[in-house]
Amino acid sequence: MNEALVQFRSETRAWLAENCPVGARGPGEVHSGSTKVVFQPDTQRWLQVMAERGWTVPQWPKAYGGADLSLAETQILYEEMQAIDARPPLMNMGTRMLGPTLLEHGTEDQKQRHLTLIAKGGAAWCQGYSEPGAGSDLAALNTKAVLHGDHFQIDGQKIWTSGAQYADWMFCLVRTDPSVPKHQGISFVLLPMDQPGVTIKPIQLISGSSPFCETFLDGALAEKRDLVGTLNEGWGIGKRLLQHERSGQGGLGPSAGRSRPVGVTVDLDLTDLLRRYGSDPVQTASQRDEVIQWQMRSRAFSLTQRRMGEEARGGAAPGAATSMFKLYGASLAQDKQALTADLMGSQGMGWEAAGFSSEELGATRSWLASRAVTIYGGTNEVQANIIAKRVLGLPD
Incomplete structure (x- = not known):
């Protein structure tokens, strides 16, 4: 890593430590930009300080509320946020989907009116x-x-x-x-x-x-x-937006690894669950193998994401290959919720009765919601067809 990036990491680490509120660290709400929702003070404050710095959309031009960060700088920012368990300051369809599309296809008037508002969390x-x-x-x-x-x-x-x-x-x-x-x-x-x-x-x-x-x-x-x-001629623009959506669902970009599938409210550490709920030695040994297998897949997926990010360092926008990330990322997320339910056993099957923690009740609902992950945003079957035609070049 060059000296400038080392310096950027040091400055970013110090700034985050000083400015990220305690209430914006660890599990919790993420600001959506909606004017119809009242957010907690620390959530609002975290959005404000990050927006002032242009770090809600760090790679966007400064003229539209971003910070003009390079891909490498954005990755460092994300890594340093992870290090202190900071939640994203802002997460919505404006930042992940519409914004990148307007940067490519919008008029200057549209960019000025909409992008700056999106960047500061002023509209969902x-x-x-x-x-x-x-x-x-x-x-x-x-x-x-x-x-x-x-x-x-x-x-x-x-x-x-x-x-x-x-x-x-x-x-x-x-x-x-x-x-x-x-x-x-x-x-x-x-x-x-x-x-x-x-x-x-x-x-x-x-x-x-x-x-x-x-x-x-x-x-x-x-x-x-x-x-x-x-x-x-909006069909091409609509498809382009879907590529940005799928790159976000696959875990590319500054909020990679921090977002959850729609409706999934609980995202728990599998190793911790194994330790807390594993009582049967034989079953626990089998479950440990499943957890390790999932962690290996997740790590390989993360490294592949990083490699693709490095290949895009020259500024290449996401293309049909994002379907691979959407397909695999959706299956990975679904498998994690299934593993969570398996590790919790009967405690992961509660609905509203006494004897279940709020975490356990949330896990039940999250498992049910996760069944849709391989459907919305383009089904796995649709993604497989895109990969076959546009990535592998197979005939119809």
Whole structure:
């Protein structure tokens, strides 16, 4: 490591030690940027000091609220945050998905209005992609948008909209020309959620939580200036955003290893669980082998992520290879929740009865929620098809 990076690490370590609140370390809430949620004082303070430094989105340009850090500097920042068990100051779809997409395809006006707000945690975003008749076949979407003067009027329904009830804005795929083949005639627009034409209905899951929603758009309005890219050519932009999403789900980027799958509220150390719940010597020996196998896979995955990051040092953006990380990362996360349930035994099967700790009750719900990890964001089957076609070059 060169002298400049050594100096950066030293300065970063000292700054984090002085400025990261105790309440922002260890397990706990992470700021989403939502204006509809009241966060704890230390969570709010941590966001504020990191945003002032540009470290909520460290690789973004300073002009849009970032810090212009290099990939190597960002990795050092992340490592030093891990060393003190600091939670990410901000985590949402704006930082991980929309922001990188606007940096590539947005107008200067869009960047100035939206990126700076995202960087300081001033707005939360949700994703208007899936519809009742358009899931894995996303291009079959029917939500339509018609341009009237300076606004698009949008009518249709989106489903599985993560966090819609807390979102301030939605980035949305809409059909603007129904007369052409389905992958054409799609546009990418940004629309505010707080307006009369938007109705949100949370969907309660088997885990008891409601991280997803139905979103009904009945004459909702999006400004013409919030059309991203060219009219009727939003499919490519929508796919590009999915690559950024999958790189985040696979664990690439400054929040790698710190985020959890949707609905998974408990992420426990397997070695600690083995020590606390392992009572049967024979069963414990078998479980120890499973924990070691998972840890080996997790470590290999982490090293592969780092290697890909090093290969992208020259500034290459994530491509189809991110599907490999999404596929493997989803399976890894799912396997960890299954192992957690196995290690806890009957104590990991509680729902609301006495005799279970809040951690154990959370583990039950997290295991149930983890079943969806290999579905949302593109199913494992979809990821395998992308890998086959675009990474391995196999024929249809």
